[in-house]
Amino acid sequence: MTDFLPLIVAKYNYWLYIILMMIGLYAMIVKNNLIKKLVGMNIFQTAIILFYVSIGYKRGATIPIIQGDHSGHGAEAIIKAADYINPLPHVLMLTAIVVSVATFGVAMALCVRIYQRYNTLEEDELRMRLSEKKI
């Protein structure tokens, strides 16, 4: 136990994202209502975004926008990498956010289509309707 606690404290970003992700995944698998599933999907994707953004953090560093005038190529133009956090995960997540929003939009459109056709978004009712139709 004495080894375990520092492990959690030092890496609590990972723990948090995993818990959030499990909540989302559980909702996606178990929930009956399609909109609830969509909400689960969003939580799931947000967890991954948090995970990535937390990779980029560096202790004692600030946001990755270069401050001051560095446009000259002289000696004063030296930029210390330790002062700025890692920009790459932010860039990747900008992409991932857009992708998840786009997926969400398409999924919403699909829900509207399903609701127009069957007047319900409960999965078991949908399944019942479909099996009725089969005959």
Added chain:
Amino acid sequence: MNNYPAIVVIAPLLGAFFAGITAWVDDRFTYPIALTALGIALAAAVNDLFLVLSSGPIQYTMAGWMPPMGIEYRIDGLNAMVLVLITGIAFLNLVASFKNVAQETPDRTGAFYVMYLLFVVGLLGVVSTGDLFNLYVLIEITSLTSYTMIALGDKDRGPLSSLNYVFIGVIGASFYLLGVGYIYIITGSLNMGDVAGMIPAMSSSSSLLVAFILCILGVWIKMALFPLHVWLPNAYAYSPVGFARVVAPLMTKVMVYVMVRLMVTVFGLDYIFNTLNLAQGVVWLGTFAVLAGGIMALSQNNLKKMLTYIIVCEIGYMVGGAWLGNTLGMTGAILHIVNDALMTFALFLAVGNMVYKLGRVDLNDLSGLFGKMPWTMAGFVLAAFSIVGVPPTCGFFSKWYLILGAFEAGAYHFAAALLISSLICAVLFFKVFEICFFEPMAEDHGHDVAEDDSGHGHGKDAVAMEEAPVSSLATLGIVSIALIVVGLYSGTIVDKVILPFLK
């Protein structure tokens, strides 16, 4: 400078947006634009293939930034071959499906072609790229487009099966993204070559193991390996014909390509087969997938659905073969990517022609089809023989490599599953042939809609030739010839493309 690797992807992308603009001006222009764009891409891909074969892999950096900082395209033999395959099938399908699209989505053909082009762009980008994150973005493009297209198909079940696909697809893509995240944390890089250089030094790391499992699991979900296949049959069976013909042969095969690429290029076969002890289990998984796919196909009553379960079965071949752990198995798996894409394409082309004329393709709708659509059925028979594995069609040769590989690895269960599934496929297709050939045509044979306006009767003795449009038939003819030609030249493909890649 050689810009062909970029042109392969950019030409359809530019085409998509030009078509997107002209669709609002006049719908008629979108089809020629789409055709031109894919034609350019096909030419560039063929050019790529010849360049690679003559002078080795091509490296292309986007915006001129060198690899770990920028994104690079790295075209080697395998990429080039799959690129030619994708552009070829997409182009031919566009030629064949003009009338099907007009029949199924009459009021939105323009938007359909734009979406189609974007789907092809996604596939091409997935195959070309040498960057792990870029791969994710392009997988998402293919997924988004296929979600949409599938929902356009069957009015009752299309949207629902598409939404199920969305949920499972998102889980798959997110697992892959998480895997890339773990790789990024431990290596600090996203470039495949760069990552591959660092992996041997950390082969005992648990994080690397988890990254590997997540990536492969994500790709498996996307390619519908047996226990994760639940989304595929509904999604493909209910999609519109013009799209089913391109998604069924290509989507899963491209995902198999991604798996091979991750295994060979990124993680390295040495890490997978010598450090990890997973290969045996995966071959068993492949065995189950082959058997389960075959058995589920047997129980289907709808021709389209039956074919989708055969896809599940074929995925088992490729996954099992790739994980056998020897060159023969991997060769068979890679060769099967090409062959299976062609076979599935031929089958779906034929089925698409049937759907165009019959509307439905339940097995009992098909009676007497040999008399009505002789050319379509000829293509169908050839493709079916290829799936069963009758020489000299191409399906035989890849199965041959897979079985040899299975024997070399001592995986007799996998070899047995291959043989059994070939038998099952034979039974399946002969069942279809029997119905099509021997059973007489019914009076009201599937022409519920067409009969009123066409007017000529379909008595039992009046065998009216009712073929699909010429463009579809010509395409089917080309693909059927390709099935045999690729079969005869399998040795060349293996020597020139696959073995240099695996070396």
Added chain:
Amino acid sequence: MKLFGFIIVCLTGGLLLYGTGELPDWGDPHSPASIHLSNDYIEHAMEQTEVPNLVTAVLADYRGYDTMFETAVVFCAGLACFLLLRDFRPKKEYYYRHVPTGVVLHVKNNERQIAPGKEFEDVDKDWVPSDTIIKTVCRILIPFIQIYALYVVAHGDFSPGGGFQGGVIFGSSFILLAISYNLKTLMKRVSEKFLGIFSAAGVLVYVGIGAFSMVLGGHFLDYSQYIPFFGEHHIRALGMLGVEIGVGMAVTAVMAIIYINIVSEGRHDEGL
């Protein structure tokens, strides 16, 4: 199903936790992720691209290719909503409001439509008169929101911002208009055709900038090929601005398309 789901979730969580064992601690400045590539970006981006916002530099230049596909994804989402939901069937029932008296007429016969004009206005089934306060406040707000959006697009090189953010803000101004008045007011100002062409044109600007640099003899998206046209000064920043404008156009139009289609279930007549 619940138990099954729970087991799967726990297995996944366990696998992920197992993987974190050897990962670096949170905020560790010496982790591989903070050393290998990021230092290159931080130290050289300013010199190579002359853009102080490193996120923009990486997004629109080093990994500009990713961002192009990201824009294509956005376009895809808009097109998907159009393809899935757009309903071209003519409306069956019409409602008209007699403006002087406030009486609402319900017309079921297609042939007896009333031409909306000064006397009659075309209204929705569940028509609620918009509140004057809301209308006025939104009218005042919308121009400022739009100017702010343009600022965010244009200033992406120097401060947090860029095409996606600006586009979303601009799109939200359209949505605000649709909410405070009604969907018809929005559709009168920006037609469906305009939005469709605008979204495709936005991505085309991005891809076109890339493809034209290929025509000029460089690699795809290599902004430095444009030096003969715009001079050497800040050429990469200019290129980034160009693609950000394209992104902004596409995102703005797609936001509006998604909203219009989902809210009216594709009929484009009445919104929320």
